[in-house]
Amino acid sequence: MRKACENPPKPTVERLPIYRRALEILLDEGCEYTSSCELAELAGVTASRLRKDLSFFGRFGTAGMGYPVRELLDAVNSILGTDRLRDVLLVGMGNLGRAIANHAPLRKCGFRIAAAVDVSPAKVGRVICGVRCYPPSETARLVREGGIEFALLTVPPGAAREAAERLAEAGIKAILNFTPVHLRLPRSVVVEEVDFGILLQKVAFAVTQGGGENA
Amino acid sequence: MRKACENPPKPTVERLPIYRRALEILLDEGCEYTSSCELAELAGVTASRLRKDLSFFGRFGTAGMGYPVRELLDAVNSILGTDRLRDVLLVGMGNLGRAIANHAPLRKCGFRIAAAVDVSPAKVGRVICGVRCYPPSETARLVREGGIEFALLTVPPGAAREAAERLAEAGIKAILNFTPVHLRLPRSVVVEEVDFGILLQKVAFAVTQGGGENA
DNA sequence: CACTCCTCGTTACTTTTTTCACAAGAATGA
DNA sequence: TCATTCTTGTGAAAAAAGTAACGAGGAGTG
Ligand SMILES: NC(=O)c1ccc[n+]([C@@H]2O[C@H](COP(=O)([O-])OP(=O)(O)OC[C@H]3O[C@@H](n4cnc5c(N)ncnc54)[C@H](O)[C@@H]3O)[C@@H](O)[C@H]2O)c1
Ligand SMILES: NC(=O)c1ccc[n+]([C@@H]2O[C@H](COP(=O)([O-])OP(=O)(O)OC[C@H]3O[C@@H](n4cnc5c(N)ncnc54)[C@H](O)[C@@H]3O)[C@@H](O)[C@H]2O)c1
Numbered sequence: 001m002r003k004a005c006e007n008p009p010k011p012t013v014e015r016l017p018i019y020r021r022a023l024e025i026l027l028d029e030g031c032e033y034t035s036s037c038e039l040a041e042l043a044g045v046t047a048s049r050l051r052k053d054l055s056f057f058g059r060f061g062t063a064g065m066g067y068p069v070r071e072l073l074d075a076v077n078s079i080l081g082t083d084r085l086r087d088v089l090l091v092g093m094g095n096l097g098r099a100i101a102n103h104a105p106l107r108k109c110g111f112r113i114a115a116a117v118d119v120s121p122a123k124v125g126r127v128i129c130g131v132r133c134y135p136p137s138e139t140a141r142l143v144r145e146g147g148i149e150f151a152l153l154t155v156p157p158g159a160a161r162e163a164a165e166r167l168a169e170a171g172i173k174a175i176l177n178f179t180p181v182h183l184r185l186p187r188s189v190v191v192e193e194v195d196f197g198i199l200l201q202k203v204a205f206a207v208t209q210g211g212g213e214n215a
Numbered sequence: 216m217r218k219a220c221e222n223p224p225k226p227t228v229e230r231l232p233i234y235r236r237a238l239e240i241l242l243d244e245g246c247e248y249t250s251s252c253e254l255a256e257l258a259g260v261t262a263s264r265l266r267k268d269l270s271f272f273g274r275f276g277t278a279g280m281g282y283p284v285r286e287l288l289d290a291v292n293s294i295l296g297t298d299r300l301r302d303v304l305l306v307g308m309g310n311l312g313r314a315i316a317n318h319a320p321l322r323k324c325g326f327r328i329a330a331a332v333d334v335s336p337a338k339v340g341r342v343i344c345g346v347r348c349y350p351p352s353e354t355a356r357l358v359r360e361g362g363i364e365f366a367l368l369t370v371p372p373g374a375a376r377e378a379a380e381r382l383a384e385a386g387i388k389a390i391l392n393f394t395p396v397h398l399r400l401p402r403s404v405v406v407e408e409v410d411f412g413i414l415l416q417k418v419a420f421a422v423t424q425g426g427g428e429n430a
Numbered sequence: 431c432a433c434t435c436c437t438c439g440t441t442a443c444t445t446t447t448t449t450c451a452c453a454a455g456a457a458t459g460a
Numbered sequence: 461t462c463a464t465t466c467t468t469g470t471g472a473a474a475a476a477a478g479t480a481a482c483g484a485g486g487a488g489t490g
Contacts, residue, residue, distance in 0.1 A: 046449080065456065081419045
């Protein structure tokens, strides 16, 4: 049922996790079938956009009936690569790092904090928030032996570049960068920036200029 | 020097905070003038895109010379509305809320956690991470008397909708929503979703499918 | 002052993304 | 069986965004 996957637009891919969340809500409610209208409403997009998004990856519905929730969810998981639990390396067990380590629902998204790395001797060797801390020198070994592909970077800004380069050398595939530092890494490493300050500025513009347009 | 501001594309607005960050780096280094090339390099975009983005808001450079760093930074701040410190209400002083309250650099972005709201009797009335906690019933008063326009929503998912509605009623202008719950609020409230799980899924796709295309 | 060099701002063009509308397909009920 | 009623998937048109190229206009130089 999966297409050869020509080249899905980037925005389409970014919406898949949102559809996934909506599908899980429907599944929890016991719905077996849903329509593009209902699902789109839940996801906050138009029905036609939803249908087109899905159509990039295959044909999942039956005309007149809609989409089988369970099957569609499985398909989306398969597309996103969240059909199995992925191990994640937490780099920097500080305030933000601990909050994330404590954050159970991440597992529902298909991810598990497998280990943490920190420079602080007070943390190395201990298990904090259920996650064992290792020294940065162990990074490469952890990544290799654990088959870890994803990292969350939550170190102080000054240590960000160095830590990121260590991750890249260790062979990590993707980094969620919470530091306000623009990382310059080889193209082979996917970097996603998460900067609360930037997001606040974005809404600040919407509030002051836009008057009331939604994001 | 500011244009009548026709209608800047959404992506343009989203890049302004990135330019802002780059300009601050240049300012720290003591640069008085910069070029579109240099600034674009720092921001990770093309020079032509940077020039076009700025052109939506006015003319800030002089041909042959480049842009005066200080002036351009002031202009960007003025556009974003970050030319003065904005007060922010923290809703939910849990793990994530405390990490954010501790996060000093937010102030450099133009925001200050002015107060917090939490249901827990153990927290109400206390000052946690330098922020005073109030009961949710005080929300409207805090917003009104403090002139607060922005809120960070970091309550458990089950409490998200109720808390968000309370904020909307209190007259908050924008909400940064850290909960994995899709809020349905009046258009007058700007909502920006911040969901680590969704971001991880996005990079998961890039890693598994894209093979190595950058975000 | 004339000449050259450099960099911005803008326009024309290309690519990407969204929207719209409709034909084809499947279930339901008479 | 056949018509009716949904709802999908898709192709074409429209809108949005990104790219590249160029002309205008200062700054520096001799
Ligand atoms: N706290 C927030 O809410 C928040 C919000 C947005 C961004 N950030 C960013 O996230 C990062 C972390 O914030 P925080 O509040 O958790 O800081 P923090 O100081 O509490 O934690 C940083 C941790 O990283 C460790 N560390 C330092 N150098 C390291 C290295 N080279 N390798 C591994 N570990 C190292 C430290 O020992 C410490 O445990 C900062 O860059 C901050 O700007 C934080
Ligand atoms: N911890 C993370 O890293 C992380 C990451 C992504 C998203 N989130 C989301 O952020 C939210 C908070 O996460 P957390 O780990 O800080 O949870 P938490 O349980 O540690 O904190 C929640 C806080 O909200 C308070 N609260 C509950 N109901 C409230 C109400 N109606 N009004 C005001 N305050 C109320 C609680 O007393 C508690 O202090 C959750 O929705 C979670 O899914 C957390």
